[in-house]
Amino acid sequence: MPGLIAASALVKLYAMGEETVHALDGVSFDIERGGYVAIVGPSGSGKSTLMNLIGGLDTPTGGRLHIDGHDIGAMDDSDLAVFRNRTIGFVFQSFNLLPRLTALENVELPLIYGGVESRRRKERAIALLRRVGLGERLAHKPTQLSGGQQQRVAIARALACEPQILLADEPTGALDTHTGREILALFKELNQEGVCVVIVTHDSEVAAQTARIIEMRDGKIVRDQHAPAPA
Amino acid sequence: MIRSTDLVGAAMRALRANPMRSALTALGVIIGVASVVAMVALGSGAQARVEANIQSLGSNLLIVVPGAQRGAGGVRGAAGGWDSLTLGDAEAIERDVANIAAVAPVQNAGGQMIANGLNWNTRVLGVTPHYFIARDLAVENGRPIEDADVSQARRVILLGPTVAQNLFPNMDPVGQTLRLNGGAYEVIGVLESKGQSGFQDQDDIALAPLTTVKRRIAGRRGRGDSISQISVKAVSEDLIPIVEADVTDVLRQRHRTDGDDDDFTVQNLASITDAMKETTQTFTLLLAAIAGVSLLVGGIGIMNIMLVSVTERTREIGLRKALGARRSDILNQFGLEAIALSVAGGAAGLLIGVLGAWGITSAMGLPLVLSAETPIYAMLFSGLVGVTFGAYPAWRAARLDPIEALRRE
Numbered sequence: 010m011p012g013l014i015a016a017s018a019l020v021k022l023y024a025m026g027e028e029t030v031h032a033l034d035g036v037s038f039d040i041e042r043g044g045y046v047a048i049v050g051p052s053g054s055g056k057s058t059l060m061n062l063i064g065g066l067d068t069p070t071g072g073r074l075h076i077d078g079h080d081i082g083a084m085d086d087s088d089l090a091v092f093r094n095r096t097i098g099f100v101f102q103s104f105n106l107l108p109r110l111t112a113l114e115n116v117e118l119p120l121i122y123g124g125v126e127s128r129r130r131k132e133r134a135i136a137l138l139r140r141v142g143l144g145e146r147l148a149h150k151p152t153q154l155s156g157g158q159q160q161r162v163a164i165a166r167a168l169a170c171e172p173q174i175l176l177a178d179e180p181t182g183a184l185d186t187h188t189g190r191e192i193l194a195l196f197k198e199l200n201q202e203g204v205c206v207v208i209v210t211h212d213s214e215v216a217a218q219t220a221r222i223i224e225m226r227d228g229k230i231v232r233d234q235h236a237p238a239p240a
Numbered sequence: 241m242i243r244s245t246d247l248v249g250a251a252m253r254a255l256r257a258n259p260m261r262s263a264l265t266a267l268g269v270i271i272g273v274a275s276v277v278a279m280v281a282l283g284s285g286a287q288a289r290v291e292a293n294i295q296s297l298g299s300n301l302l303i304v305v306p307g308a309q310r311g312a313g314g315v316r317g318a319a320g321g322w323d324s325l326t327l328g329d330a331e332a333i334e335r336d337v338a339n340i341a342a343v344a345p346v347q348n349a350g351g352q353m354i355a356n357g358l359n360w361n362t363r364v365l366g367v368t369p370h371y372f373i374a375r376d377l378a379v380e381n382g383r384p385i386e387d388a389d390v391s392q393a394r395r396v397i398l399l400g401p402t403v404a405q406n407l408f409p410n411m412d413p414v415g416q417t418l419r420l421n422g423g424a425y426e427v428i429g430v431l432e433s434k435g436q437s438g439f440q441d442q443d444d445i446a447l448a449p450l451t452t453v454k455r456r457i458a459g460r461r462g463r464g465d466s467i468s469q470i471s472v473k474a475v476s477e478d479l480i481p482i483v484e485a486d487v488t489d490v491l492r493q494r495h496r497t498d499g500d501d502d503d504f505t506v507q508n509l510a511s512i513t514d515a516m517k518e519t520t521q522t523f524t525l526l527l528a529a530i531a532g533v534s535l536l537v538g539g540i541g542i543m544n545i546m547l548v549s550v551t552e553r554t555r556e557i558g559l560r561k562a563l564g565a566r567r568s569d570i571l572n573q574f575g576l577e578a579i580a581l582s583v584a585g586g587a588a589g590l591l592i593g594v595l596g597a598w599g600i601t602s603a604m605g606l607p608l609v610l611s612a613e614t615p616i617y618a619m620l621f622s623g624l625v626g627v628t629f630g631a632y633p634a635w636r637a638a639r640l641d642p643i644e645a646l647r648r649e
Contacts, residue, residue, distance in 0.1 A: 066562060066642050087566050094564020105559045105646070109257045121246045122564035170564070 012039035013077055013173060013205055014063060020071035021058050021228075032058040034228035035072065040207065040221075042173070045200045047216035048209045050225035057178070059225065060209045064099060064176050065092045077173050094122050098167030098204075100177035104159040106151040112138060112162045113147045119169040137165040141195065157188035164195060168204070175199060177208045181215055193218050242569050251576040254549075262581060265545040268538025269585030269625060270592065273618050275531035277593025278600065283524025284609035285601045290520055292607075294513045296434050296442065298375040300341070300477055302484055303507045304329075304470040304491070324495065324503040326465040332494055333472060337486040341473040344371035347450055348468035349458035353407060355418035360406045364397075364420070364446045366453025374471040382414040382429025385449050393451035397425040400445040401433045423456050480510050535621065538585065539629040546578050546633035550640075557637050558645025571638035578630020579623055586622025590615055 021033040033055050040046055050056045061067040062074055065081060068089075074081040077096050084092060093099075098119075106115045116134035125133070138147055141161040151159050160180065167175055177196070181189030193215060200206045208219060216222050217236075224232035255262045306324040330345035347366035352359055371377070372384050379398065389396055397418070404413045413427045425448065434442040448457065450467075474483040488506050495503055550557070557570055594610065601608045 061643050064562070066646075087568070090561065090564055090566040090569075093562060099562050101646070105555070107556055107559070109253065118560070119563040121250075122242050122560070122566075122569060124243055126243070127246075166563070 013042045013044070014038075014040040014207075015075045016072070018072035019059075019062070019069050019074055021055075021062065021067070022070045031228045033062075033069070036225075036228070036230055037072075038223060038230060038233060040205065042205060043200065043203050044205045044207075045197070045220040046205075046207050047219040047222045048207065048225065049211060049213070049216045049222055050231075051211060053227075054225040055228040056209050056211075056225045058228075060176060060178055060207075063174070063207065064097050065089045090122075094119055095170055096173050098164075098170070098172040098175045100160070100163050100167050100175065100180045102179035102182040104151070104156075104163045104183070106159055106162055106166075108151050111148050111150055112143060112154065112165075115151070115162055116166045116169055119166060123170050133169065134165070137168055138162070140168075141165045155188075156184050157191060160184060160188075160192055161195070164192070164199075168199070173205055175204050175206045177206065179210050179212075180208060181212065182210075189215070242565070242572075247569070247572050247576060250573050251580055254573075254577055255580060261545065265542055266581050266585035266588070268541035269535065269582045269622055270538070270589040272531065272535025272538040272625075273586045273589025273622055274593035274596060275534055276528050276621075277590055277614055277618055278596040279527035279531045280524060280614065281594070281597030281608065281610055282600055282606070283520060283527055284611065285597075285604075285606035287517060287520040287524065288607045288609050290516045291513060294509060294516065296376075297509060298471070298473065300474040300480055301374060301509045302472040302474065302480065302487060303509070304333075304472065304487060305505050305507065306466075306468075307503065307505060323464070323466040325467050325470060327467055328465060329491060329494060329504075330467065330470045332490050333470065333487055336490050337472075337483060339475045339479045339483050339486075341475050342370040342373040342471070344368055344374040344471040344473075345450060345467045346371065346469045346471060347453045347458055349453050351421045351457060353403070353418050353420045353446070355407045355413075355416060358407050358409075360403055362400075362403050362444055362446055364448055364453060364457055366450040366458065367447050368450050371447070371471065374473040377434075378432040379429045380432040381412070382427070384429060385447060389449040390451050393455055394449060395423060395425045395452060395456070396428045396449065398429045398431055398447040399427060400431050400443040402441055402443040403446055404430045421457050421459070477510065480508060484508055535625060539582070539625040542578055542581055542626065543629035543633060546574065546630055547636065549577075550574065550633050550637040553637075554640060554645045554648045557640050558642045558648070561640070561642035562646060567638040570640075571634045574634035574637045575627070575630045578634065579626035582622045582626030582629075583619060586618050586625075589622070590618040593618070 016039075017037045019033050019036040020031070023030045023032055036055070036059065048056045048059060058067070062069055062081060063076065065084070068084070069082050079092055079096070107118070113131070113134050116137055117130050120130040120133060135144070135147060138144055141164055143158060143161055143165070146154060146158060151162070154162065175196070180196070181192055184192060196206050196208070197218065208215060210216055219236070221235045222232070223230055304325065327345055330343055334340070334343040344367060349364045349366060350362065351364060352361050365371075367385060368390050369385055369387055382398070385396070385398065388394070397420070399407070399413055407413065407418060408416060413430055416427045417424050418427060431443070431445070431447070472483065472487055474480045484506055491504050492498065492502065497503060560570065597610070598608055
């Protein structure tokens with residue numbers, strides 16, 4: 010059985026004026042269902058490009074990328090939108106909540122694009138906000154919430170459509186150490202509940218929390234290390 | 241697939257988030273629609289007024305006057321001049337033309353009337369009883385001119401309301417005597433008011449028996465058989481063209497003319513009405529077109545603000561795409577915002593336009609004419625403005641690259 014994410018000889022080229030940049034230069038790896046993976050590397054290593062491809066925000070120039078049975082390279086814009094909606098849950102460094110909307114409405118957003126009807130949508134969003142510990146903050150606007158609370162709302166939003174993969178880009182980058190640890194603990198819980206969590210980070214402390222570290226440099230994987238199984 | 245109610249909800253929320261900006265953006269469309277609505281209503285009012293005025297001259301009416309119609313360059317037909325119409329012409333028309341309700345020969349005259357030490361200068365028309373039928377005239381007080389008045393050339397006179405008021409203020413003129421061109425005449429009645437006819441006061445007039453005017457009032461102009469005009473009333477509106485052709489035939493035979501050298505003109509009031517209608521319609525259209533330019537400017541205002549909004553909300557658009565919004569969802573959301581702005585503007589503009597039209601028409605004494613289609617067109621056009629000018633910003637939003645958009649601060 011192939012992994013949830015299967016990449017083989019993945020290439021992504023960008024034209025930067027006259028020059029062509031090999032953002033990804035023949036990357037191959039598999040991530041199994043329920044995995045907990047950190048993708049690390051310095052800026053310019055290609056980890057953000059890889060994240061964009063896994064998230065269905067971009068398509069590869071060469072090689073093949075299959076996620077949950079979908080061939081990312083073969084999908085058109087509309088298919089990719091549906092893929093992002095159903096299969097991926099994004100968590101961003103700067104939370105990216107819509108400031109005009111309440112916590113509840115922010116969590117409802119992916120469900121709106123998924124075509125879920127209003128009552129079921131609200132029930133699901135309330136349940137998710139309770140799950141991340143914000144059951145009392147449903148009607149708060151993002152500006153009325155702390156950074157950690159905002160990131161919890163963002164995680165609830167990412168989980169809204171029951172995605173296979175939670176894709177987090179520096180999820181603790183804007184938080185203090187203590188709050189960051191709480192968020193990572195939440196990721197771990199979610200992973201134990203069966204969600205595949207992929208964290209893109211350059212923070213080795215964050216990476217150390219995961220079960221597997223894929224290290225990138227100059228568009229290539231230079232290290233793919235599985236943590237020892239917890240005793 | 242996003243539900244349409246959620247789409248509308250998202251658009252409304254975005255507009256409510258910035259109420260002042262939304263209102264100012266819609267203002268362009270409000271002014272545009274209001275001015276178009278007001279101008280069209282004003283034009284329709286003016287048109288209704290013109291029609292009513294011409295109608296008040298008498299319905300189904302043809303007026304035969306001496307002299308040819310002015311051709312290009314204003315050259316008048318050679319033959320006949322001002323004496324070309326005769327009583328015989330009027331009798332021939334009455335005898336030989338079918339489908340007519342009345343034929344009324346008229347002799348124009350004028351003079352200074354004196355009564356009670358007051359005087360008034362006015363037109364005096366010499367008429368027969370048929371004139372009252374042809375011109376739809378009614379007598380408010382007293383009696384009209386009768387056949388016996390004409391056959392005996394009685395010295396009687398009917399006054400228009402303006403004349404009556406000026407010569408006999410605060411008293412009943414009927415039975416009084418006035419002096420005109422050296423003769424004494426008994427006032428037998430006062431005409432019902434016909435109102436202002438754009439250029440002249442139709443109530444500033446006096447009527448006397450045709451024979452009386454020709455012999456005693458018109459002076460040299462009244463000698464011989466010639467008359468000033470013949471009013472011919474057709475039985476119904478659709479028979480006017482036939483009657484017009486028949487009258488022309490009869491007169492050409494009697495005057496031995498063949499069309500090029502006609503010494504008379506048959507004026508068709510219906511065609512004059514049509515010409516006037518066309519003029520006011522053209523004018524209305526012109527006003528509406530000028531007002532339409534402001535609608536266009538309003539549309540450009542919407543496009544401008546929508547483009548600013550797309551730039552400001554780039555990150556939001558990127559996020560929505562990451563969460564599963566398709567290009568069409570983004571296109572619809574921003575397109576709908578533009579349409580909502582312009583349609584709301586259109587509704588407000590319609591209201592202001594109607595109020596404005598009511599104000600202007602009542603100030604100008606015009607009737608307020610609002611067609612049932614006005615609101616439909618106002619909403620349709622403002623919707624169209626929203627679609628047209630919202631399309632480009634929405635398209636820009638929809639084709640944003642989500643990665644670039646999310647990176648934007």
